[in-house]
Amino acid sequence: MPIKMQDQIAVENLSFRYDGNEAVTDVSFSVNGGDYVALVGHNGSGKTTLVKLILGILKPIHGSISLFGTDVSQFTSWEKIGYLPQNIALFNPLLPATVKEIVGLGLLSGKHFPKRLRNKDFKKVFDALDQLEIRDLKDTLIGQLSGGQIQRALLARAIVNNPQLLILDEPVSSVDSQTRKEFFAYTAKLNKERKTTVILITHDIAHSGGYAHKLLFLDKRIVFYGNFGEFCVSKKMADEFGAELQHIICHQHEDKHSKFHQHTSI
């Protein structure tokens, strides 16, 4: 698959196994700049594995991945990418670092030796904290935050460098429904106003359909990848989700997008 100039992610024939267990098989797709892709699939379908492969955290057994036209193994422009991982429980809650320090660590990408944070960096940190309205938590130890607050702090960390590509792995799994809606709306706003490419792993396909442009349905292999227009007329997706859920997702998508366009046109 030839890499087009606008491809921020190009994945070709990607496969990965955990101790012989197939996790991702022969996956090929590309993501263009400005896309908002909802990556969905059942538990164990390989969504998180795929993201970790894209980010070079895992090494594929077969296939190639390029980020912004560079093979992931050679990629160094990490300031272009913001990442919010799935399992906040894996963070070391005993780390005696404050929220502003953790958010500031997102600025290490793009720095050369010595990678030290300077005063001007903390302006960006406070701007990110302001955007998520958690500036009052800036001096709170990260281990003292609730699950939702940690998610906000880590989202602030992901956006602090104003990335071109934002990858969010189930960011709303531990927050209430109101925060979830606001979270989706915020990512849509980033996508719309800053042209930030968003890849969102979620189980909440009904709500994500309201904001994403494209849907990637993964079940170790790609079952469906396309825009919502294609999704809504796909017989295969109707069989997968049921015609009723497919209709709800499509309705959410049309409804949110018409409201968003009305809102932004005022």
Added chain:
Amino acid sequence: MNFMEIVQYGFIGRAFITGVFVAILCSTLGLFLVLRRLSLIGDGLAHASLGAIAVGLLLGFYPIYLAIPLVVLSSLFILLLTQKAKVYGDAAIGIASSLALGGGIILASLAGGFNVDLFSYLFGNILAISQFEMFTSIVLSVLVILVVYFFYEELLSISFNEELAHVTGVKTGRINALLVALTAVTVVLSVRVVGILLVSSFLPRSPPFRLPKVFAAPYSWRQCPQSFPWSSASSPPSSSIFPPGPPSS
């Protein structure tokens, strides 16, 4: 006899200076080891140093000089086991230390003649510190402090989460290797001071509630919000959406 009179004795002065610098070394590195859940690595490497010292005595080298590269290799072996073979850190430390300790005892038994020397390393002898060892501890302390200064944010980043650190361009493998290699050198130097049996007690296993001030210190001189020129100028962007909530502590 007051303190100044006591330290005028050369061996006391060297013991005092070396002890202070070894303490600085251990406490600085120990902070990150505890947070990386490698607090037992001091124990493991101390045991490994016994084997390395035995090799040195057998071959007729000054044991400490040979122990430094061998224990650094042991520390990298532990890292390799945890990262490549997916062995848990405590198990990897156990494997490396048992191998080295067993090897050391076999060598000591085979050679027969240096058991007394070897056992003197078990308990150390701070009053027998040479001038060279004292200067080595000073140089290494300065080196460790410089490394921690220049790599502070990267060490903090891998202590928080390695995957996130990787995605911000931190060379996690190199930083981990640097941390354990410095720990290995520190352990070997500490063996002369407190001995193999006690060296791990120099590396803190303190509960982290004692640590916030230590982490806050490097920031305090440059992060006074009132002094920021933008503190009053920055206005929340229009995308402020999440309602702030109180900490759940």
